[in-house]
Amino acid sequence: MEPILQNLYDAIMNGEANSTPGLVNQALNQGLPASQILNEGMIAAMNHVGMLFEEGEFFVPEMLIAARAMQAGLAVLKPHLAEAEVKAAGRIVAGTVKGDLHDIGKNLVCMLLEGAGFEIIDLGTDVAPEKFVQVVQEGRADVVALSALLTTTMPNMKATIEALNNAGVRGNVKVMIGGAPVTQAYADQIGADGYAPDASRAVALAKSLMDA
């Protein structure tokens, strides 16, 4: 790997948000293509982070600072990716369902998806089904990602899928769900396309849904 990309990779692994923008700029100044910087220096690092999380080596703090470092670097790289017409891995509209205001899990999922090269539209928390429907109707998403922390708000995942059905756009997108009370059985029951138990596996799921 180019030394500068190795430095960028290490900075993301170590969660050094202060140094990643400078390293991205250095890599650009050395004439490296934006897509190579993204894939080798950044996405690869986040893949490694995800692996360490799944192995129980990393926990939320380590994963979060890595994701923040990734985001800081990405802010610099984005215009160059657009200029080079580098396509996102997919477009995901995400949000915590209606009645539920919890966002730490959802935010972490969004950061990791972004770190894996996805374009994210984050609708925030307490998101009404119609808002998801609107984004899908506008053709701005390949995947709808729904989060809920509560047994009391989880039924709004089902309501959101029904709203997509009623609007006739369910077939246009894949739906993935997650959150503490959510299970694969619940995903099957409400007709979601997938469930992931944590942010790292949400990335793998999103990739597989894009390939499906």
Add this chain to the structure above:
Amino acid sequence: MNSRERLLLALNHKEADRVPFDLGATVLTSIHHKSYRALRIYLGLPDVQPRIVDIFQQIVSVDDDMRKRLKVDVRDVAARSSAAFRIEIKEMPGYTYFYDEWGIGWRMPVEGGWYYDMFDHPLKDIQSIAEIENYNWPDPADPARFVGMGKRAKHAATVEQHGVFMGGLCAGIMEMAAWMRGFANYFSDFANNEKLLVALMRQVMDLKMGYWEKALAEAGEYVDVVNEADDFAGQFRMLISPAMYRRIVKPLHKELFDFIHARTNAKLFFHSCGAIRPVIGDLIEIGVDILNPVQVSATGMDSAELKREFGKDITFWGGGVDTQRVLGDATLDDVRADTRKRIEDLAPGGGFVFATVHNIQGNVPPENIMAMWETLQEFGVYN
């Protein structure tokens, strides 16, 4: 046998006549006002306006007629608000909201809302420890908090002969750090701003000590259980590593628990949700007597395994039925089966106070609550 004797036997790992039952002695073993009202109607009790005891979670103070009907064994003697603070609920588009006495902003959706959740964190932008020191913290020792507390505790213990539970000043030291800083900042601080995080947790701990000093002087002799808490695990694993907990937080917890134990004979009840099995041994080591809510649906938290591994050293207060996957929406037979299993796992030899895993949520039907309760009556009996 009276309720207090029943509770004390259980807490000392002895079998009483039956498993003691808690509903509403803590803000972690209570019931949402919607399901409480439905339960009252179902049981033919007068349809009174529920008294909200915790505005955040929208849970109630369980009325005496309900306590009697359900044979509740424990009562709380909570501190009151400081005289300097009055809650003011305001409106913003789509939400009602308020700021608590710590400066944390909370809001609840007007439509479809169940609880207040945080939206504003007063220390989210701080860079220095000086900003923590200079913050306008609440006064934990404000005498207004403790008015009548000793009398209430004495009455509950000696006249009503209930077990007496004393709540704390606020959430745990980690939780308060998270709420003051915002969750993303808080988790980042663990990884790259440890000094600031520890200063913040220590600040909260000092306030807690100020509270316990006063509260235990006021009512300690009648109190059977005191409450501390910290949530730091998720559904499948801990949110911070066990090693990080042991290095950064455990010494602070120990200092706080030692402080409390030095001032009361009451047992220390520690609330911690999720998959915390890797640190239960640590908690026992630093003086936790009682574990709550025993989230049996989380990874590694099977009730039978926990009892086997830790049952001699810790009392389980909670875990009575899986509230996440069973109590709310399974069949009545499933509710009965799960409740029976938890009792059979946790009750032998004492060391078990029956309570649901965390509060009964607002959408739980009264039939389910009573199926759980009837199972407790049938199987929660010692020979």
